Amino acid sequence: MPVLWLVIAILALSAIGYVMGRSRALSSAGGDTRALHSLPSYYGANVGLTILAPAFGVLIVWLLVQPFFIDRSIASQLPDRAVSADTTMDLVMSDVRRVAEGLDVAVSEGAMTAQEARSIRTEFTDVRQRLGEVGVALGSNVSAEVLSAAQRYRSMSRIGNLLMAMAVLGAAIAGFGISLSRTHSEFRARNVVEAGVRLILIGAACIAILTTLGIILSLVFNTIEFFRLYPARDFFFSLTWSPSFGGGSELGIIPLLWGTLYISFIALAVAVPIGLFAAIYLSEYASPRVRSFAKPLLEILAGIPTIVYGLFALLTVGPLLVSVFGDEGVGWMQSGTAVMTAGLVMGVMLIPFVSSLSDDIINAVPQSLRDGSYALGATQSETIRQVILPAALPGIVGAILLAASRAIGETMIVVLGAGAAARLSMNPFDAMTTVTAKIVSQLTGDADFASPEVLVAFALGMTLFIITLGLNVIALAIVRKYREQYE
Amino acid sequence: MYDLPQTDSHVIHEDLKVRARDVQVYYGATHAIKDVSVDIADKTVTAFIGPSGCGKSTFLRCINRMNDTIDVARIEGDILLDGEDIYDPAVDPVQLRARVGMVFQKPNPFPKSIYDNVAYGPKIHGMAKTKSDLDDIVERALRRGAIWEEVKDRLLEPGTGLSGGQQQRLCIARAVATEPEVLLMDEPCSALDPIATAQVEELIDELRQNYSVVIVTHSMQQAARVSQKTAFFHLGNLVEYGDTGQIFTNPQDPRTESYITGRIG
């Protein structure tokens, strides 16, 4: 793995740079740290950073750009007849890449010499079989054009990697030289390091923001693509959800949204009162000793993976509900998977979420308000009801909205607990499904990313994203407004 | 000689309201109040003076059991209100606090409207039968708190939106609205301008007609102006207690004298 070696080389170089920069600064001051502008470690850090930053910058940019560049030039050299009527350029290019990878594997496993890999011809060798022997399965026979394109691909990649290594090492060495030559007692290494640290932090923030932006853009483009194939009116207003990959599917979001909202509603109806009361108990009544073990205990619930809750719904809560509300009991429930099952379990999942947020918010209400109320002869519950909760209410509403957006985005509990039937029904003991569960089922299996049945997943995701984004924005605005009150 | 409280001289035999005997307060290991015995008369203003940290607020909070809300606080000794031990397990601190009101050192209006701030206590204790009763109670309390003129047109605005001095007067109005028998005031004027201070002092004087008022203050002039009795605290001890005039003109204890003349900070 040449990139790994490159990274190790850069790190080693910058470690050497650190030591050299430090000692050079010290010797330029005659060993007296007081004569230096900055502490010696800053000079070292300056050299180290000046090696790291440009080298990694070049490396990252190169890694991003090279594949694009190679793809473009190979694609432009492909003869027209390589792309026959029943395929597209994309498919052919992915074949090319796959064959190139296969040749790499074959060479590295010793099944082929490098020379052989460069020169084999489809006329003389069954490439598909040769690659199959080393574990690279190809979907079809390799045409001559694809094979020669793959060979060109390999040689271009090799040259590219070589150039990259040279460029990266060059950048590192240049940084080394420049920063070391600037190191002397007058140099303001401390300020330079400060600026460098800021740049690194800005870089991290940019990566986070850009990734989010990228995700949103891919959602948006695929959603637009979907609406080109399927009318938006039907998507938003049709009351049926019945995808069929043969065509003629009805992809109405309403039954899914209904399931989502119904389950979330039940979950919140469970989580909000219990979570809130737990928070009030913990923050107002519990002694410090009880609090110190009850709070972490409650927060452990928040650390349980949702798939475990899903199992709990499937294996425990569902059968339990059936035994009461099923045919042997009241007769409302057909099977264990139902809105109620998923809603109850999701409610349990949200309890620690609501309670720990509310607990923080109730604790933020100043003690002086409690004192003021007690001093007027109010009891503890009067104080809580009439002074503390009103004061904390905006924050608690914010916490509930955040919990709601988690409930809406929850998937595993629904898949296991609520069933897969998209249904518009008022009965909470019916099986229903949600937007998230359907996104999963539309994308699993052999997905053809050109059909509306698959692309609908993006439209569903986009809708969900907008709903939860709206909820989060409102929640954060409320929480922030509340914070201002006491600051 | 200083460590022995001169218990007898602190005891008066007029209309007694609050009678404290050998009160000790500990905050964990800190001994904040040491052997304090004091008698607080009805229809009198009693001033607590003393250097910062000497335990004035702590002792004041003993009288309405506000120290119960502090986990580390521990109280020993007896405090009697109208002859009844307020630390008796049978006594409900909630009932007690309705009879012994308190105004805090820092204003702490509830995040409610000005009206609701004042109506809070009367509502809890069912003091008003009708809405107009309640309106009357609120208006009277706000007038006594010397803030009615400033807020009468904005009763429904939040109390937290008032200035610091206005908030403090709102808190005084809130405390008098429940008609307590004893009103404890912890430096009520530290955030007020001279005019509002004068108004509050007038209120204190008026309250004296019916109630017993205990006021903590750092202002000697204020203590001299409003109080009939003065107690001087020093390092958790009650050093001297007597008629205000006598404490300020003819203190018995050298510590009192140096504090009043400005030599102990």
Ligand SMILES: Nc1ncnc2c1ncn2[C@@H]1O[C@H](COP(=O)(O)OP(=O)(O)OP(=O)(O)O)[C@@H](O)[C@H]1O
């Ligand atoms: N909640 C508490 N926990 C621990 N110690 C406390 C607490 N409140 C007060 N103390 C201690 O008790 C002593 C008396 O404090 P107190 O607040 O009664 O003083 P004070 O006379 O009111 O002072 P000031 O004039 O500054 O208000 C101080 O030493 C203080 O540190």
Ligand SMILES: [Mg+2]
């Ligand atoms: Mg105090």
